[in-house]
Structure formats: structure tokens, C-alpha cells
Amino acid sequence: MKMPAVSLLEWQKKFGSEEACAAELAKVRWPDGFFCPRCGSRKASYISTRHLYQCSKCRHQVSITAGTIFHATKISLVKWFWAIYLTASDKGGISALRLAKHLGVSWLTAYRMLRKIRMAMAHRDSIYRLKGFIELDDTYVGGKRSGKRGRGAEGKKPVLVAVEMHPDKGAGFTAMKAVETISHDTVQSFLTRKLLTGQKVKTDALPALTVVGTSQQHEKKITPPEEAAKWLPMVHVIIGNMKAFLTGTFHGVSLKYLQEYLDEFCYRFNRRFWEPELPMRLLNACLAHVPVTKAEFG
Ligand SMILES: [Zn+2]
Structure with a gap:
């Protein structure tokens, strides 16, 4: 409307x-x-x-x-x-x-x-569930260096990120969830809350993400870090935007309330074409x- x-x-x-x-x-x-x-x-x-x-x-x-x-x-x-x-x-x-x-x-x-x-x-x-072509990845926020897993999880919080990918229009809606760990349970709960079932979901081949295949059409590929942005281009752009939002406005966010800031980022991103409204x-x-x-x- x-x-x-x-x-x-x-x-x-x-x-x-x-x-x-x-x-x-x-x-x-x-x-x-x-x-x-x-x-x-x-x-x-x-x-x-x-x-x-x-x-x-x-x-x-x-x-x-x-x-x-x-x-x-x-x-x-x-x-x-x-x-x-x-x-x-x-x-x-x-x-x-x-x-x-x-x-x-x-x-x-x-x-x-x-x-x-x-x-x-x-x-x-x-209220909304992502659908169509979806890229899904995890990232880490906080600590001295934000970044991918494997750089030492100390003081960092994992975040699951999914984004709809429209072949001609670019990104659609996005959803993010801060979790304690990336596991079958947390990934499954994210999928249930944020995605319609039976969608085409692309991920890298992180073991915890194999659960995606139980409710979605899962396309996975082992990607070395330098190629990750090729396989999952849009979700990497969104993750970059989200981190800029967190550091730019809030100068680093208490991880305790990270989800609230992610919610604000997603709300704004999902309505970026309706800014005057x-x-x-x-x-x-x-x-x-x-x-x-x-x-x-x-
Ligand atoms: Zn009365």
C-alpha cells in the first residue's frame, strides 16, 4: 500500500x-x-x-x-x-x-x-518470509575485527543473513538473526521464521548449513574466501552495508542488543525504495x- x-x-x-x-x-x-x-x-x-x-x-x-x-x-x-x-x-x-x-x-x-x-x-x-532465489551466509560482528568465521570468535557474535536475489532487479528483502552459535538448530529456526519453504537457497558448504536442504532447494558450493563474493555476491554486499551501518551511526554496538540494530537495518533496507513514505x-x-x-x- x-x-x-x-x-x-x-x-x-x-x-x-x-x-x-x-x-x-x-x-x-x-x-x-x-x-x-x-x-x-x-x-x-x-x-x-x-x-x-x-x-x-x-x-x-x-x-x-x-x-x-x-x-x-x-x-x-x-x-x-x-x-x-x-x-x-x-x-x-x-x-x-x-x-x-x-x-x-x-x-x-x-x-x-x-x-x-x-x-x-x-x-x-x-510478518514477511523471503522467497524466490535466496543467498544465505553467516558473518561475525563485534570484537576487534568483524569478519568471517575462523578469525577467532572471541568477543564476536555470529549473524545469519539471507537476501532475496532478483536476476534483473538486484536485491529484494533481507533478514538477519544474531545467534549464539551457527548450528543446525539456529539455522533451522532462522529458516522457519524468515523463509518460505521450498525456495532456491544458495550457501557455501558450511556443515551447519546442510540443514537448509531439509526444507529448501539447497545449492551449496565450497568456496575459498577469495571466491565467496562470486558465489554469494548480494549477501556480501548486504553484510558490508550492515557493518557500515553499525559502525557509522552507533560506533560499535553492544552485542547484547545487536539484534535490535539488525532489525533496524533490515527494516530500512527493505524499504529503501520508499524513503519519502x-x-x-x-x-x-x-x-x-x-x-x-x-x-x-x-
Ligand atoms: Zn460506555
Whole structure:
């Protein structure tokens, strides 16, 4: 679905008040207008300090932020909406420090907001499964030297990377997963979550990747490092882009939260042709109900 491109001034005009932002949330929750779950009344007033709609007839209160990334937030929705706009329009990904300055909040608050926005990004992409011709490889992130396996795994985290390869159009969608080890189990779980079954999947001949053959049409080839980029050209380009993204914007990422940054990279990469639409797309992803659990967000 095409989304409108919105300029900074238009955003300010559209989402300049708590009421306007709440109305946008309400549109997602009640596409046909407010509906009281207790008495069925269609009239309500908004209590902006608590992000609540109160039924005008029976006074029942409904939280407009329940089930979204804004749940239980003390930050104004206007600030949240700006965070979304700034995140979406900063090409390389905005840092918590920069966001904190723009919004007039503490670094920690900005950092937490960014984590939740990344969660919405991940949730959006989790719906999609890669298909067609796919290149799949592993890489290592962190430590003194990022690179392939075999350079000493100390302080590094393995990442599984898959990308759709269109013969004439180049790369399609990509998916990445940080794992503890590259094993049959982690590869299988990645395939199940991120790929449709029965696709054509190219890999090098790493033993842990033989499991690809159980659910996919697996093409594998033993490749010496200097030839790896010929056999799997696109996935190597993507891995290079991802590492530049991690070092450029975030100056090295704590490996504990690596997956969140990978999620942001993939979200942006997968929408690189729709850049002007990104603020509205990201807003939509954030307004949708995201399962926010303590396990996911400590
Ligand atoms: Zn009511």
C-alpha cells in the first residue's frame, strides 16, 4: 500500500497536539469511530494526561495506548510522534543522543524510545518470509575485527543473513538473526521464521548449513574466501552495508542488543525504495498493536 510522503512542516501541522496524535491511534483501534466496550455508546472525550478515552454515557475509560509501544508511557504522544518522524527520516538511523537533544528528554528516555521503535520495526518485518532465489551466509560482528568465521570468535557474535536475489532487479528483502552459535538448530529456526519453504537457497558448504536442504532447494558450493563474493555476491554486499551501518551511526554496538540494530537495518533496507513514505510507514507500524513483553523489553 502506498503511503503519503510527509514533510517536517506537514508533520508538525498534522501531529502538533496530543489530541491529534491520540486521534491517529484511535483511528487504528476504532476504524469506524469510538465504540464503548461496556455500553456501546459512540461518544467519548479524550483525557490527554492519561492517554484515555472516556465514554460520555457510562464514563468507562479505555486506554488508547494499551497493547502498543506507547503503553504506560509518561512521554507525550507529540514527542513520540516526533521520535518516529526523526527516526524514519534520518538515513543512517538516529542516535539516542541526537534524539534526546531534539526532543528535550534525557538520553536514557530517548534510548528507551528508540528501542521500542525498533521493536515495532522488527514486528513489521516478522510478518514477511523471503522467497524466490535466496543467498544465505553467516558473518561475525563485534570484537576487534568483524569478519568471517575462523578469525577467532572471541568477543564476536555470529549473524545469519539471507537476501532475496532478483536476476534483473538486484536485491529484494533481507533478514538477519544474531545467534549464539551457527548450528543446525539456529539455522533451522532462522529458516522457519524468515523463509518460505521450498525456495532456491544458495550457501557455501558450511556443515551447519546442510540443514537448509531439509526444507529448501539447497545449492551449496565450497568456496575459498577469495571466491565467496562470486558465489554469494548480494549477501556480501548486504553484510558490508550492515557493518557500515553499525559502525557509522552507533560506533560499535553492544552485542547484547545487536539484534535490535539488525532489525533496524533490515527494516530500512527493505524499504529503501520508499524513503519519502518512511515516516508514515513507521508511524503505522508503531500504531499497530505490538506484543510488548518483559522478556522482549527489559
Ligand atoms: Zn460506555
